[in-house]
Amino acid sequence: MKSGSPRKSVFVDRRTTARLEAFISVKEIELRWLMRGTTISRVSISLPSDLLREFDQLISEIGYDRSKAIQAAMRLFLTDQKDLRQRKGSLLGAVAVTYDHEVRGLEEKLTDIQHAFATIVRGAMHIHLDERNCLQIIAVKGGAQRVRRLVQELMAQRGVKQIKPAMVRA
Numbered sequence: 276m277k278s279g280s281p282r283k284s285v286f287v288d289r290r291t292t293a294r295l296e297a298f299i300s301v302k303e304i305e306l307r308w309l310m311r312g313t314t315i316s317r318v319s320i321s322l323p324s325d326l327l328r329e330f331d332q333l334i335s336e337i338g339y340d341r342s343k344a345i346q347a348a349m350r351l352f353l354t355d356q357k358d359l360r361q362r363k364g365s366l367l368g369a370v371a372v373t374y375d376h377e378v379r380g381l382e383e384k385l386t387d388i389q390h391a392f393a394t395i396v397r398g399a400m401h402i403h404l405d406e407r408n409c410l411q412i413i414a415v416k417g418g419a420q421r422v423r424r425l426v427q428e429l430m431a432q433r434g435v436k437q438i439k440p441a442m443v444r445a
């Protein structure tokens with residue numbers, strides 16, 4: 276029912292009511308069975324307002340609620356991270372980093388990190404996205420563990436918004 280439209284009263288007889296109640300309790304049991312062993316935690320997190328606004332707008336378009344969308348985003352993040360963690364040997368690829376260049380000292384810090392990882396960082400491309408945001412594409416070639424360390428170091432910096440490692444085969 277659309278909000279604002281007049282409510283219609285629906286007559287439901289006692290037998291239908293009983294059936295509906297039985298149906299609902301079966302669904303409750305099913306739901307409890309599906310969620311067995313799963314405990315739900317409620318958390319409070321801090322987010323930039325513009326990020327939340329964009330997130331809420333998109334999820335309302337695709338019909339997700341916040342909890343469901345955040346769970347999906349967390350699973351995606353875990354998949355990404357696990358993928359990089361499981362890699363062994365020598366890696367070749369690029370790490371894309373978006374960041375806010377107005378964060379004081381961040382640009383210098385990102386350069387310092389690349390110098391500290393000079394044995395695996397082969398070069399970088401800088402793209403100015405808009406007034407505030409920059410994208411750096413860092414080409415890497417080297418040991419998986421070292422690449423992971425680089426990604427961790429970059430991600431730990433305040434003002435870094437997103438990191439996407441993309442490893443390829445030679």
Ligand code: NI
Pocket residue numbers: 376401402403404408409410
């Ligand atoms: Ni820039």
